[in-house]
Amino acid sequence: MYYIGLLGLGTVATGTLEILSDPSGRNPLISEMIVKKIGVRSLEKTRTIQLSQELLTQDLDSIVIDPQIDIVVELLGGLEPARSLILKAINAGKHVVTANKAVIARYREEIYAAAQAKGVYVLIEGAVGGGIPIIKPLKQSLGSNRIQSIIGIVNGTTNYILSQMSDFGADFSEVLARAQQLGYAEADPSSDVDGLDAADKIAILASLSFGGHIKREDVYSEGISNITATDIDYARRLGYTIKLLAIARGNAGEDSDHLELRVHPTLVPQSHPLASIHGVNNAVLVEGDPLGRVMFYGPGAGSGPTASAVVSDIMNIVAILKSHGTGATLDPLLSRAHQHYCQITPIEEIKSSFYTRLITLDRPGAIGQIGTCFGEQNVSLQSLVQIGLKAGQAELVIVSHDVKEGLFRRALESVRQLEAIKDIPSVIRVLA
């Protein structure tokens, strides 16, 4: 039998216990797992799951050093005490399973170095994409490729909000309030709507795909709170849908020293596989050579799906503990560690096409002046369409060809100086 210590008893931990306590019809390894201790903040809280009170303890440190425990499952969330407890568990020779993207995105190097030194595994399938298998496929199935890009819808809350805005023509704040009522968005939604959660996740996926550590602060991120129903409508007329994408793109694969890494709302062509991902679902599109494109799709959060990922990690560790012989070392695919940090290309240097919405005075020559401003910075345009006209003001939508962001921003600054320009409410990148 293999003994598990659980840190935390929130929704994912409850889901994990539900799987472990009901092994029939699942992989037989689950019958060999025993939960020995569960670390909680409060012993009095009412739980949705029936548990022997003796399993619970408020002394989380005692779990991570318990000599009988083989695997510590960290489901506390947040940075501390999660980080310290993970490191203590590793130093006590425990294998670790965690769904904590915030800790892994920030302390991956420290945690993996400790794990390598101690010869233990730290598995993180639940940290990205909820129940979608994506971490292990990247480690074990896709490494034969030079990975060219990872593009993901990895935050269910923002995808739900954008889907609702798109389906009902509703505005951001209205849909956010409804999502909060339904429990799809937190009371403080900033980690989701500002793209920070997605940035944690793409840092983790990029690190696995491109073979280097990522400094979390190197991930450019922009949220969805400025997206309006108007932009979603105009985007649709142009053949696009708006998604919050997390993008990592490199050309040299493993040895890549230059990686694009960013989270921002993006116009996605309606025929693109990511355009049809609705509601709280997540999807990750991986492009590699010689593979081409594969996509992983499913429920990106929630108790059951994330618990499915957490238990699969525990199963993988148990399978190794059962089968490895004396003197075994860490499996190099499952424990993949990196020596160096990836170099991240500054956002100004990244080429994109840009959708821009401008409010102008309706006067002769305005369009010519705008065109000239872009031309002077060598920004060429795909289309320039006047959509509406009222009270002497016109609304223009401009889509550029691919151009370095720095150049585009300079051109936009000179456009903004034009007397005819009243406002530039939206600038959104377009997925090629």
Place this chain on the structure above:
Amino acid sequence: MYYIGLLGLGTVATGTLEILSDPSGRNPLISEMIVKKIGVRSLEKTRTIQLSQELLTQDLDSIVIDPQIDIVVELLGGLEPARSLILKAINAGKHVVTANKAVIARYREEIYAAAQAKGVYVLIEGAVGGGIPIIKPLKQSLGSNRIQSIIGIVNGTTNYILSQMSDFGADFSEVLARAQQLGYAEADPSSDVDGLDAADKIAILASLSFGGHIKREDVYSEGISNITATDIDYARRLGYTIKLLAIARGNAGEDSDHLELRVHPTLVPQSHPLASIHGVNNAVLVEGDPLGRVMFYGPGAGSGPTASAVVSDIMNIVAILKSHGTGATLDPLLSRAHQHYCQITPIEEIKSSFYTRLITLDRPGAIGQIGTCFGEQNVSLQSLVQIGLKAGQAELVIVSHDVKEGLFRRALESVRQLEAIKDIPSVIRVLA
């Protein structure tokens, strides 16, 4: 270094050699693989890849018993000599990687029993879904669930044909001829268009998901050669697209003794994730408890994608050989073997909704008689629509509610006896 013997030098083998000979930017384990021998039918044939002539041999037996070779990669295709060579390699203590779905679907029990006895791995990621990681995710990531169903578009040729028929309103034979010119269909297309290739693949996926062997002859299969442009058009008007689906469905997971297992053309609701899988792409939708639905999507065939899967299997074996200690046994997730055979529910017992197209004489009371025939067998109908009328004949499309197939067929027999019925050109199952 780890030595590989390759059996076959077709497109997938060539793709495999291309990856192995160009490791930069891929997982570093690839640099530790050396191809020692390649078994071919002809030494004289011109190859698209540059190779030392000394690597080639026509003596395939010598490869599978070569004491220096660690891993035999079987890419011959077909049943023999592939099956015998795989068994000889196992008996000589070699690990085996194969993309041969026909052999695995038919001889899985024999091959896995031999592999267990010898303590070697037989990995088959390339056998289903080309480059899409699906075999390892089922083994390593989804076993924490009770799998409820696997529904796949697992044959690229038929999906291409149906997509073209749908996009251009073209007929089956016309599109098949074009697919043959483009190399998307074989000169003898029966394995693809009759659903036999898809049946091999769903037998393999079901075995992994439901924890028992499958007798290949238990898989019901029906091909697409009777599908007409008319049915595709009528299906679209009803909100469906027609796909060749491979379906495995069980309720009790691991211990399931009753499994639905079938391949047939199916009306798929346009909003269903599988409806949007176009052209030669494949997709596999897995539904489990507590996971919910996840989908894996990508290129289902071709040299590069399948080679990506083959090399990933080699990587997994090398990773284990590098890290396991003395006295190691087989990893129970990666080597999962089964003791029993799954019981397959006869097709007559399976509940479906049915789309039926009938040609009737346009006479009063005909519809009433048809309705009565269905009613007498307790088949209730969702809809009955008269679509066309010419030369005194009407075309009716009937969609039933869910009903056991045997009952439905009996009702249809009594409908066929009605004097007003001229023909029943199409009966197609509908995905719920």
